Amino acid sequence: MPAMSLTTTPPPGGADATRAALAWTHTARFLTTASRLDQLPAHELPEIAFVGRSNAGKSTAINTLAQQRQLAFASKTPGRTQHINLFEVGPRETPQALWADLPGYGYAAVARASKLRWQEVMADYLRVRRNLAGVVQMVDSRHGFTDLDRQLLSFVAPRVVNGEVKLLVLLTKADKLNRKEQAESLRRAQEVLGELSTEESDIGITLFSSLKRQGIGDAAEILQQWALEAQVLPDFTPAPAPDEADDAPAAEQP
Ligand code: GDP
Numbered sequence: 001m002p003a004m005s006l007t008t009t010p011p012p013g014g015a016d017a018t019r020a021a022l023a024w025t026h027t028a029r030f031l032t033t034a035s036r037l038d039q040l041p042a043h044e045l046p047e048i049a050f051v052g053r054s055n056a057g058k059s060t061a062i063n064t065l066a067q068q069r070q071l072a073f074a075s076k077t078p079g080r081t082q083h084i085n086l087f088e089v090g091p092r093e094t095p096q097a098l099w100a101d102l103p104g105y106g107y108a109a110v111a112r113a114s115k116l117r118w119q120e121v122m123a124d125y126l127r128v129r130r131n132l133a134g135v136v137q138m139v140d141s142r143h144g145f146t147d148l149d150r151q152l153l154s155f156v157a158p159r160v161v162n163g164e165v166k167l168l169v170l171l172t173k174a175d176k177l178n179r180k181e182q183a184e185s186l187r188r189a190q191e192v193l194g195e196l197s198t199e200e201s202d203i204g205i206t207l208f209s210s211l212k213r214q215g216i217g218d219a220a221e222i223l224q225q226w227a228l229e230a231q232v233l234p235d236f237t238p239a240p241a242p243d244e245a246d247d248a249p250a251a252e253q254p
Helices: 014-025 058-066 071-076 112-128 147-161 179-194 216-229 242-247
Strands: 029-034 047-052 084-089 097-101 132-140 166-172 203-207
Touching: 014 216, 047 058, 047 112, 047 216, 058 071, 058 097, 058 166, 058 216, 097 216, 112 132, 112 147, 132 147, 132 216, 147 166, 166 179, 166 216, 179 203, 203 216
Parallel strands: 047 097, 047 132, 132 166, 166 203
Antiparallel strands: 029 084, 084 097
């Protein structure tokens, strides 16, 4: 077993760290919305994507983490449900992370063509978004990982396995389960995520309830840690091609 790459234990921050992390998540504010990947702004901040089946409790979780009632409900407005909504987090002058609220998947009433288009957009986003530092996946604790959840996870799995993208799974609505069922839900999720666990991977799972405020401090601490740790590589600037170099004024012929 690699050195605890898969963990269900909370970060060892203590009450002060939890308070600081919640103050940090509270700074989240709406930045912009995009219906296509090429509309997303380029930036140098670590980006954290929130994903989940529709109705898994994603909007409620984001609002609870940010301690704001309406933050994630832009994504519920008709016409906005299939957009990526970006939030900025950290001090206003020096933001430290962007949160990307991705559309909930698996909503039965969405037309098939539109579902397929969005599946493509999300798959591309998870596979190639350069700044993607972490993914928070909301999974209903009563149902565990469905086929669709696994499919979504598979898009980003290679980047989780090699440590490029961190993963936090929130087992939502844990208040609906008794203690024994909670332990079982956690065990089953660990089994699924065990497949992605390597020396490099950073995977966390926590029972989460917006209603009973379970797991919120832990999730906030992890999100803040991710933002502070993330090192986004500067843009790669290719060296000039040999021809161009030959044209340089310094290269005068004798
Ligand atoms: P989304 O579609 O994933 O954004 O889901 P929502 O956040 O809109 O939540 C879907 C439903 O689950 C709503 O009726 C919420 O009130 C309910 N819900 C969300 N979080 C919790 C929770 O922690 N406990 C319980 N019991 N219900 C929740």
